[in-house]
Amino acid sequence: MSIIELNNISVTFKQKKEVVKAVDGVTLKIQRGDIFGILGFSGAGKSTLVRTINLLQKPSAGDVVVQGTTFVKNGQVAISGKELQKHRRKIGMIFQSFNLLNETSVLENVAFALRHSNLSDEEIEEKSLRLLELVDLKEKADFYPSQLSGGQKQRVAIARALANDPEILLSDEATSALDPQNTNQILDLLKKLNKELGLTIVLITHQMEAVKKIANRVAVMEHGHLIEEGSLKQIFLEPKKELTRNFVGGSSAAISTLNKLNLDKLSENEAIYQLTYSLSNVTKSIIIELYSKLGVEVSMLYGNVELLNEEPIGTLVVLLKGDLEKQKAAREFLAKENVLVTELDERGQVNA
Numbered sequence: 330m331s332i333i334e335l336n337n338i339s340v341t342f343k344q345k346k347e348v349v350k351a352v353d354g355v356t357l358k359i360q361r362g363d364i365f366g367i368l369g370f371s372g373a374g375k376s377t378l379v380r381t382i383n384l385l386q387k388p389s390a391g392d393v394v395v396q397g398t399t400f401v402k403n404g405q406v407a408i409s410g411k412e413l414q415k416h417r418r419k420i421g422m423i424f425q426s427f428n429l430l431n432e433t434s435v436l437e438n439v440a441f442a443l444r445h446s447n448l449s450d451e452e453i454e455e456k457s458l459r460l461l462e463l464v465d466l467k468e469k470a471d472f473y474p475s476q477l478s479g480g481q482k483q484r485v486a487i488a489r490a491l492a493n494d495p496e497i498l499l500s501d502e503a504t505s506a507l508d509p510q511n512t513n514q515i516l517d518l519l520k521k522l523n524k525e526l527g528l529t530i531v532l533i534t535h536q537m538e539a540v541k542k543i544a545n546r547v548a549v550m551e552h553g554h555l556i557e558e559g560s561l562k563q564i565f566l567e568p569k570k571e572l573t574r575n576f577v578g579g580s581s582a583a584i585s586t587l588n589k590l591n592l593d594k595l596s597e598n599e600a601i602y603q604l605t606y607s608l609s610n611v612t613k614s615i616i617i618e619l620y621s622k623l624g625v626e627v628s629m630l631y632g633n634v635e636l637l638n639e640e641p642i643g644t645l646v647v648l649l650k651g652d653l654e655k656q657k658a659a660r661e662f663l664a665k666e667n668v669l670v671t672e673l674d675e676r677g678q679v680n681a
């Protein structure tokens with residue numbers, strides 16, 4: 330049984346005369362132990378959708394079932410306030426803005442989440458320190474949030490979110506305000522918590538890099554709709570929708586490399602492609618064959634191999650030189666070899 334089931338969820342906001350359908354008929358099943366990435370640009374409806382899981386947002390229509398308990402049936406709340414409160418404690422949540430209490434210490438921030446527990450003051454302190462140790466921040470227990478870096482603040486927020494031993498953690502753009510180094514540390518921590526505690530994580534983000542690093546399943550949202558869903562590998566290597574291709578194409582490292590190269594405008598016989606492929610599917614030296622079989626000249630602009638759920642995935646950005654016919658033959662050859670081909674412009678943006 331899925332740990333989270335959203336069935337045909339819609340959320341409508343009415344503002345004066347305007348009606349905004351923030352979420353439109355989304356059905357989603359999340360399995361226990363998943364790190365489920367929900368990817369989409371700002372305004373796609375990700376936060377609104379995820380807030381229906383703990384009923385911070387009541388859906389206008391649809392069903393919400395969490396850990397086997399029906400919270401909402403046909404758009405109607407189906408659980409008492411008291412029961413909901415009990416269940417909510419088992420659903421941790423972290424945000425882009427950390428939402429810490431600035432007037433209290435790090436330790437008290439975590440302890441605050443335990444104020445309704447049956448633990449004694451001593452036990453609360455002990456547990457809060459244990460949680461801070463889990464996020465590697467025990468030595469900052471007596472500090473105040475203003476004395477911490479963004480990454481450290483997010484770690485306090487994570488410790489607080491784990492205080493009531495939740496099985497689910499909702500992460501709403503938790504790394505969006507952080508620099509790349511802190512982002513990586515937080516993502517590593519989330520992965521560790523998933524592995525060690527079996528925590529199911531719903532990761533809302535507009536950053537493909539975050540999804541790539543830790544998610545095992547991915548859904549893509551656009552204009553309130555869920556437009557695509559699959560395993561990380563499916564989304565990465567076989568994206569079906571234009572928007573998904575855009576997220577996958579033009580990886581941020583490739584874009585930054587291309588910008589540094591500062592290439593001139595491409596001529597008619599030139600094209601830049603991002604090639605993405607699983608190393609286990611592509612064994613031939615495709616680049617050599619492009620030249621030897623098809624007579625297409627290839628310049629390498631960027632290359633990288635990374636692990637996606639332990640599977641090595643290659644990303645190359647190449648400049649191909651050849652007339653239109655050769656370019657077409659090259660694309661067909663690559664597609665036949667299980668290589669995802671995305672055309673980029675000279676700045677690394679996806680050419681629609």
Ligand SMILES: Nc1ncnc2c1ncn2[C@@H]1O[C@H](COP(=O)(O)OP(=O)(O)OP(=O)(O)O)[C@@H](O)[C@H]1O
Pocket residue numbers: 342343344349350351369370371372373374375376377378502
């Ligand atoms: N309380 C609200 N009242 C009115 N409109 C809202 C409300 N909350 C969200 N919206 C609208 O619903 C749509 C989806 O917003 P939502 O915050 O869910 O998107 P998102 O994908 O999470 O983007 P972001 O990352 O920018 O928050 C937007 O058009 C937003 O303006």
